[in-house]
Structures are given as structure tokens and as C-alpha cells.
Amino acid sequence: MSSFYITTPIYYVNDVPHIGHAYTTIAADVMARYRRMRGDDVTFLTGTDEHGQKIEKAAEAKGTTPKELADRLSAGFRQVWEKLEISNDDFIRTTEPRHKAAVYEVFRRMQAAGDIYLGEYEGLYCVPCESFWTETQVVDGNCPDCGRGVDTVTEASWFFRLSAFGDRLLAHMDAHPEFISPKSRANEVRQFIHMGLRDLSISRTGVKWGIPMPDDPEHVMYVWLDALVNYLTAAGFPNPGYETRWPAQVHVIGKDILRFHAIYWPAFLISAGLPLPERIVSHGWWTIDGEKMSKSKGNVIDPVAVAEHFGTDAMRYFLLREVPFGNDGDFSIARMVEMYNADLANGIGNLLSRTVSMVHKYRGGTVPAGDAADAAAAPVKEAAALLPSSFHTGLDDPQRTGRGLKFDEPLEQLRQLVWAANTFIHDSAPWTLAREGDDARLDTVLYNAVEALRVAATYFYPVMPEMAGRISAAIGLTLDPYAIDFDAAAHWGQYPAGTPLPAPEPLFPRQDLKTVPDHLTVKTPQENPVSDTSAETPAAQASDPPAATEATRDDYVSIGDFAKIRLQVGTVREAERVKKSEKLLKLQVDIGTEVRQIVAGIGRMYTPEEMLERQVVIITNLRPAKLMGVESQGMLLAAGADEVEALLAPSGPVTPGARVR
RNA sequence: GGCGGCGUAGCUCAGUUGGUUAGAGCAGCGGAAUCAUAAUCCGCGUGUCCGGGGUUCGAAUCCCUGCGCCGCUACCA
Numbered sequence: 001m002s003s004f005y006i007t008t009p010i011y012y013v014n015d016v017p018h019i020g021h022a023y024t025t026i027a028a029d030v031m032a033r034y035r036r037m038r039g040d041d042v043t044f045l046t047g048t049d050e051h052g053q054k055i056e057k058a059a060e061a062k063g064t065t066p067k068e069l070a071d072r073l074s075a076g077f078r079q080v081w082e083k084l085e086i087s088n089d090d091f092i093r094t095t096e097p098r099h100k101a102a103v104y105e106v107f108r109r110m111q112a113a114g115d116i117y118l119g120e121y122e123g124l125y126c127v128p129c130e131s132f133w134t135e136t137q138v139v140d141g142n143c144p145d146c147g148r149g150v151d152t153v154t155e156a157s158w159f160f161r162l163s164a165f166g167d168r169l170l171a172h173m174d175a176h177p178e179f180i181s182p183k184s185r186a187n188e189v190r191q192f193i194h195m196g197l198r199d200l201s202i203s204r205t206g207v208k209w210g211i212p213m214p215d216d217p218e219h220v221m222y223v224w225l226d227a228l229v230n231y232l233t234a235a236g237f238p239n240p241g242y243e244t245r246w247p248a249q250v251h252v253i254g255k256d257i258l259r260f261h262a263i264y265w266p267a268f269l270i271s272a273g274l275p276l277p278e279r280i281v282s283h284g285w286w287t288i289d290g291e292k293m294s295k296s297k298g299n300v301i302d303p304v305a306v307a308e309h310f311g312t313d314a315m316r317y318f319l320l321r322e323v324p325f326g327n328d329g330d331f332s333i334a335r336m337v338e339m340y341n342a343d344l345a346n347g348i349g350n351l352l353s354r355t356v357s358m359v360h361k362y363r364g365g366t367v368p369a370g371d372a373a374d375a376a377a378a379p380v381k382e383a384a385a386l387l388p389s390s391f392h393t394g395l396d397d398p399q400r401t402g403r404g405l406k407f408d409e410p411l412e413q414l415r416q417l418v419w420a421a422n423t424f425i426h427d428s429a430p431w432t433l434a435r436e437g438d439d440a441r442l443d444t445v446l447y448n449a450v451e452a453l454r455v456a457a458t459y460f461y462p463v464m465p466e467m468a469g470r471i472s473a474a475i476g477l478t479l480d481p482y483a484i485d486f487d488a489a490a491h492w493g494q495y496p497a498g499t500p501l502p503a504p505e506p507l508f509p510r511q512d513l514k515t516v517p518d519h520l521t522v523k524t525p526q527e528n529p530v531s532d533t534s535a536e537t538p539a540a541q542a543s544d545p546p547a548a549t550e551a552t553r554d555d556y557v558s559i560g561d562f563a564k565i566r567l568q569v570g571t572v573r574e575a576e577r578v579k580k581s582e583k584l585l586k587l588q589v590d591i592g593t594e595v596r597q598i599v600a601g602i603g604r605m606y607t608p609e610e611m612l613e614r615q616v617v618i619i620t621n622l623r624p625a626k627l628m629g630v631e632s633q634g635m636l637l638a639a640g641a642d643e644v645e646a647l648l649a650p651s652g653p654v655t656p657g658a659r660v661r
Numbered sequence: 662g663g664c665g666g667c668g669u670a671g672c673u674c675a676g677u678u679g680g681u682u683a684g685a686g687c688a689g690c691g692g693a694a695u696c697a698u699a700a701u702c703c704g705c706g707u708g709u710c711c712g713g714g715g716u717u718c719g720a721a722u723c724c725c726u727g728c729g730c731c732g733c734u735a736c737c738a
Binding site for chain 1 (some may be wrong): 663664665666667671673674675685686687688693694695696697698699700701702703731732733734735736737738
């Protein structure tokens, strides 16, 4: 019995659980259930990430404590997972004492290895995202993730010598080609490492809600160091015996947090002298009806609402069947209805229904004994025999699944089984046999049909645990998935004849697109878009706290703050493209007292020619910066959603240098 | 701009190390059957395998190039 430790990311409590979170967690759950069936000693971990300034502020705005807020939100996640039949063995919270102990021990080891030092950090900080950005990362003075303003922060900071780990990380990837999948993601990681890693600031001073740095209570542990260690914590680290769990076999993650898991985390572990996880499997994002999920569009899908309408199992089935793992996918109710009807209602659902009702109609509700070696049933038997290996090839073999996990292989094989069984019934025409009184043959057909359902239920279990149980019950059995031998369960002819069946009832009633409610989206419309749609942790977050109404007051600035920013009108005297740049224009702007050189990212909307003699608004007291090696002495104001759409300018001629107020 | 990937039937995608007339599901059309959730079963695709070159006895599969899309990354003060 081998140990199988699989994790989801820990989700930031401040976020509302959506279809992306559900997808990650369901995928991990299916793996966990499958490995339990195989007889592995599975530890399936999920949990919540609860520290950070965002929670601190949200709590303050709500007049509560961060802990109380986190308690409530974390419980919300637990409820969602319960509803979605998530079979996690442990649920970790970063606010637990056991976690603090683990973080300290990891830190102590990293320090002992000489990879920690005290330095000074100056950076631009985005409070909502709790992320530092370099000057080159920031977009128009705003956070590249969430688009909100950043503050310049200088502080003493502890650093991790990440720069020293590039070669070791690459060597590990060379030696373990299955370490990161899909392969394209591994390539991205390599590329990122090749460009050179910079030391990582791992402490913050402005934040109180977090794990204090050892011996330096002014600092709090950087969220990612705090968060990633959860995987060790849950394994029992640093207590004796954690080695039976660690290293984890699989970290399931969304592509947005790849870098943290594929670079930072392994580097931390190498430094601390701990083994690396075996596989990091990254999946794609869901769009909704072809559009990016965002709160402003109000199209963020609530997995619980979907589960309530279609059934949890149907949703689980859809998510895994619709999209090859690793690819981005599109969630549309129309597709969901289509697949539900084709595979579930018309497929397994109808197969069960017709079979059970024939047993009732022709045999008084008791499954007769029949010939399991019947020649006509051979194709069904063969389809069943391929089921175990479809799981093995789809989910076990990292070489073969270079794309990641392939849930579609076993699901396709199950579809084959259902199809073979339907064909068998059709060709055997039991209704004719009944009419003609061919009892022996009729018994055999019914027996084999029921046997097909027994096998289908067994192997549907990982994806549709509840339905697997109900199918089993409908054929008079009690499914005990973890008691069976996974491979042997497919062997034909195990159904115990003579079993009485309950009356048939539809397990998957047909769905009609017209009757699907249109409120399957989360109900808290926010003004800020969610930039990502998958599972993630804080640095990748862009959503607002539920307490947004109160919290936005924190965004107010005083008139004095505004006065600090000097806005002036200037006239463009010269304009040219910055060479080798896609959208940078180098402008010479006359502001009366002087001519400023401004580099602006407007090259997609404006040609240098049309900029000439145009009046523009610029910030003239912004710290100069270099872009593509060209100095910019200010910033030009423009507006647009993502890309610049239009410049800001006075509605009539103004003397160059005039203040904007 | 750099690096990587993708572009196969109306839709979603398979196509192993290049090898007979390129496949599946869904949708659509026609038929059969009637146990069943109007479900099932059978039959039906002349697709420029994005375009153009090339290597080869032979390429969707390898090389070059063009176009389109995507990801990461670098400049968007």
C-alpha cells in the first residue's frame, strides 16, 4: 500500500468560490478517489490561505477581527466542498498553530543553509494584491494584476537567495521530465529561470495579520512562503513521521500560480534540505460563454448553483469531460445541457432505466442467472475489460500524459461500455425473446445488461461518487469502492444473480435548456474585474472582499494627497517611435518652462505624426524612469480598459504648462 | 521584440517513433426497433489536415517560409 499525497492550492478566504476553484478541487478529488480504489493510502489536502493585508483591512472595515472573518469565510469554503462531494482528508488553515510551527522550521532550515539575509527593499506595492512590483512591471502607475494604484514602499526586508537556485531547479527538471506538466508550462518555467532569478523578499513590515518573522516581530512572513509551506504542515512536518507523506505525489494547480509552485516552492525546499514534490500539474482557465470570467460582467459561475440545478455529479462529469486537462475551456450552459442529455440522461441513465424495467417486466424484479460467457455480450465484456487500463494510462503514467492528467480517457471508455451495452440489448431484443418465450436467452441478456451496470457504476465512482452509489443501489448492490480490487472489478460475471431490484426511477432526468435558471452566477456583483478564473492564492487575486462597500472608503484620498500630483498641459513638439518597441513613443513635450521627454505606451493607437502639436496632460512630478533604455520624465494621461484607447487633452487650447486642477 | 505553442469535418477534439482510401463524439439527415428518461440501434462526411515551398518511394505527422490565434516574457511614468 503506497502513500499518495495530493493537494489543491489553499484558496484565499477573501475570494468567493467559483467554478475555477471547483474545477481544481474536483480534479484532485477524482484522483484521490481513484487512488483510494487502487488501494493507496491517500491523503487529499485542501484548505484556506488566511493571512495578509486584504483580510486585515476587510475585517477592519467590517468591525471584526481578521481571525473571526477568516473563520467565517473558511467555513464557507468547507461548505462548498461538502456540497461538491470533495473527499479531502484534511483541511488546512494557515492560521492554525501547527502551520506556524512548520513555517518556522522551514525558515530555520533555510536560514541555517545560509539562504536568508536582511536587506532593504524598495518597491511599488499593491495593497489589495499584496504584491510588490518593479517599476517596469507597473502599468500606468497601477498594479498590473488588478489595475489599482500602487504605493512606493521602502522597508527593511528579509530576503531569500532565490538567485542561487536557477541551476539546481533546471537540473531537477532535466532529471524529472514529469515534474511539471503540461510540457508547455514546463517550458515557460525554464524560460523564466533562464532569464535569471532575483532574490525574493520574504517579509513585510506594513502588515500585522500574518506569521511574525522569527526574532523580528516587526516583520511578517511573506504570504507565499507562508502559504506554500501548508503542504508540509499537513504532512505533519516537522514532527517525526512526516516522511511517510512528504514528498507529495501531486500538486494540482491553476496555471496562474505556476511560478510560485514550480520555482519558489522547489527552491524553498531545496534550501531547507527537503525533497521536492513529484508532480506539479497545471490546468487551464474557464471562460464563460467564450468570455473571460469577471465580476463586472457578472458571469462568475457559482459551482453550488450549477450543482443544485444539474446535480453535483453531473457538474463534475461535465467539467472533466468537456476539456482536456491543461487546456483552457469554455463553460456554457448550452454545452452542459447537451452533454448531460447525451451522456448522462440518454446514456447511462437510460441504460439503467431500460434494464431495470425489463427485469421488473419480464422477471418480476429479480435478476435472473444468465450465461456471462454469452458470445453476443462479448463486446460489452471487452469494453469493461479496458476500463482499468484507461485509468492507468490516463491518470498514472506521467510520460504518456505529457499534457497532464487525462480524465477524458477513462470517461471515454465508460461511454464505450454504455454504448456496447445498449447495442447488445438492441441486437438481442429481449422484448422479442419474452414474446417468443425464449426464457434461457432472455435470462442471459438481462443478466449481462445488469452486469454492465455493475461495472459502469464501479468505474464511474471517482467522477460521480453519489451516482455510482445510486446506480449500484438500483441494481440491488451496495457499492463499497474502497473494498474492491480495482483491476479485478472489471472481470465479467460477478453480479450475484437472484438479487431483487427496487422500482426504476430516472437518475438523470433530461434537461431542457429553457428551464435552466439564469442565476447560476455568484450573486455579489463587484465593480472590479476578476482577472483570473482559476484556483489561486493571494498574489494572483484581484477580487474585492465581500465587504466591498465599506472597504472602498479606504480608497479615498484627501485633497492634499491629490495636490501632491502635479498635472500640467503640454504641447508635443517632437514624436518618434522607440526602436524595437511595439507601443512606446518618445515625445518631447513643451510645458512652457521646459521641454520634457516623455515615453508613452500609446504606439498602438497613435502614430508619431498625429501626436505632433497635440496638447496632452502629463504628470510632471513623477520620478523619472527608463523604458527600453529611454528616460521618461513624466507620464502622459490616457484612458482605456486594457489598452490605451484615447488620450486626455483639454477641450480647447491652453498655454503650455498650465496646471490641471 | 524574444521564447514557446497551436491552426484537422458545422462544433469540441484524437491522430503514437512519417506508411494502405485521415478518425471519434456532439449537432444534422435517412432508416429500423419499441424494453426505456420521444430514450436506443443502424446508415450517411468529395474535410485544400491554415497558405506556400522543401526533404522522402511516401507527410496532418520532419525542415523552411507566410498568415492567423494563444501563452510566457520584455518596454505600456
